[in-house]
Amino acid sequence: MIKVERLVKKFGTTTAVNDISFEVNEGENMVLLGTSGCGKTTTLKMLNRLIEPDGGSVFINGKNILEQSPETLRRGIGYVLQNNGLFPHYTVAENIAIVPNLLKWDKAKTQKRVDELLEKLHLSKDYLNAYPNELSGGQQQRIGLARALVADPPVLLMDEPFGALDNVTRSSIHKEFKALDELKRKTIIMVTHDVQEAFELADRVALMDKGKIVQIGSPAELLFNPTNDFVRGFLQEQRLQLEFKAIKLTDLWEHLPETNHKTNTSSLPAGMAVWSALETFKFQKGENLNVLHQQNKEIKTITFEQLMSAYSHYKNLQPHE
Secondary structure (H helix, E strand, C coil): CCCEEEEEEEEECCCEEEEEEEEECCCEEEEEEECCCCCCCHHHHHCCCCCCEEEEEEEEECCCCCCCCCCHHHCCCECCCCCCCCCCCCCCCHCCCCHHHHHHCHHHHHHHHHHHHCCCHCHHHHHHHCCCCHHHHHHHHHHHHHHCCCCCCCEEEEEEECCCHHHHHHHHHHHHHHEEEEEEHHHHEEEEEEEEHHHCCCCCEEEEEEEEEEEEHHHHHHHHCCCCCCHHHHHCHHHHHHHHHHCEEHHHHHHHCCCCCCCCCCCCECCEEEEHHHHHHHHCCCCCCECCCCCCCCCCEECCHHHHHHHHHHHHCCCCC
């Protein structure tokens, strides 16, 4: 869906983005990760021409972005900013309807789509006539997401979208983000400097440093097959928690007990990260959780101890440096 070839951007004598190339598949969530000044936000802004590149090419859905007007390009791309970018003197309804108005949708179509998104994002219609400063940070961020999604663009660019939120709100919005069906059919590029956030939300991570991509891969690939000392060092401090987020129950499947014993509780999907499964134990009555493998429809019932034992087995089989 997105193909970037040899992209370059210079500001004076500083090369902010230095000859980078990558591809993002349709329906994939790619996270550009790195410290401040590594070039990730500049890269993102070149994709919708908020910043014009000095060299290289960008293709979105097979079309060269430089062959379209910036306005036409941006109408087909959702864009979510760190501080939500809402217009303070517009109501919530007016903020969400900006792109539909540009596209000349009729009022009924706009209203139907706005109502649909509010419901999906767990926001009351009572907020429609409110102004952004009357909302909490989490509510403002949901409105910013609704505005980006309203015209149903195939591509979504997100620049530190949860950066301004407190940790509790952030954790809750991460869960909603992963569950939202609207986002599962989007191609997403997200910028963050938060390693935990990247590992929780990304299909693949592009780790950047000094204007270059150091390594692209799944969270597990970056952890267990780091390209160099920079990647290793970048992830080291939070490694245990990152492993819990990178390793999924499907990875542990052969190490989980062979059992078809079933409790009355509903089943967790085996595609879930170990981290999410561990969180579930805290709220579960009784000792067992059912895990459903979506492909072979097999169900395994596990205890906390069995999950941790399977995790240890899996870890011991990974390459050691």
